[in-house]
Amino acid sequence: AQSVAQPEDQVNVAEGNPLTVKCTYSVSGNPYLFWYVQYPNRGLQFLLKYITGDNLVKGSYGFEAEFNKSQTSFHLKKPSALVSDSALYFCAVRDSHGNNRLAFGKGNQVVVIP
Amino acid sequence: GAVVSQHPSWVICKSGTSVKIECRSLDFQATTMFWYRQFPKQSLMLMATSNEGSKATYEQGVEKDKFLINHASLTLSTLTVTSAHPEDSSFYICSAGFAGEGSYEQYFGPGTRLTVT
Numbered sequence: 001a002q003s004v005a006q007p008e009d010q011v012n013v014a015e016g017n018p019l020t021v022k023c024t025y026s027v028s029g030n031p032y033l034f035w036y037v038q039y040p041n042r043g044l045q046f047l048l049k050y051i052t053g054d055n056l057v058k059g060s061y062g063f064e065a066e067f068n069k070s071q072t073s074f075h076l077k078k079p080s081a082l083v084s085d086s087a088l089y090f091c092a093v094r095d096s097h098g099n100n101r102l103a104f105g106k107g108n109q110v111v112v113i114p
Numbered sequence: 115g116a117v118v119s120q121h122p123s124w125v126i127c128k129s130g131t132s133v134k135i136e137c138r139s140l141d142f143q144a145t146t147m148f149w150y151r152q153f154p155k156q157s158l159m160l161m162a163t164s165n166e167g168s169k170a171t172y173e174q175g176v177e178k179d180k181f182l183i184n185h186a187s188l189t190l191s192t193l194t195v196t197s198a199h200p201e202d203s204s205f206y207i208c209s210a211g212f213a214g215e216g217s218y219e220q221y222f223g224p225g226t227r228l229t230v231t
Binding site: 036046 | 157158207218220
């Protein structure tokens with residue numbers, strides 16, 4: 001079964017500094033990987049995905065993520081964090097065999113300090 | 115594009131009553147819809163997967179007679195919490211996916227906050 005690990009509960013970063021949110025995954029076969037962001041009392045907003053192709057994926061709001069097959073990782077990054085980036089971030093994975101169920105990580109609370 | 119709505123956004127009900135939550139895909143046809151439950155500061159727990167015109171597939175530990183799911187059309191799925199109890203209070207989120215070329219992600223609704231008193 002597929003699974004995702006987000007090792008940190010909370011990530012604190014100063015505004016303007018680079019932001020990294022870590023994610024590792026486990027799946028049989030080729031992974032489909034996703035990052036979502038959730039603001040308080042809201043649903044999840046899609047940020048970016050990796051399906052195939054270039055390992056560096058660019059998404060919404062200046063976020064990007066790098067797929068690393070050997071390390072089974074898909075870390076989310078942003079070069080310069082904004083206070084408005086403070087939110088809950090979820091990494092998710094599904095397999096490529098037609099099973100479209102997503103497995104989510106526990107989520108990372110990102111706090112950007114002004 | 116790919117907007118999913120939920121109604122109501124919040125609901126308060128008395129213990130023992132039933133509550134229906136609607137999930138609609140507004141600008142696309144959703145072949146599959148998913149229902150999740152989320153506790154405060156926790157991840158999403160998949161409750162069930164529903165495909166249009168067929169019975170929902172429930173995850174282990176989810177009572178199908180308590181959480182009734184209907185996916186009657188390609189744009190509407192409903193979750194009915196029957197005989198609700200305070201422990202059913204939670205944030206319920208639906209998502210939708212479609213079997214289109216290049217589409218793999220799920221699109222999420224804004225969620226419904228259920229409080230059972």
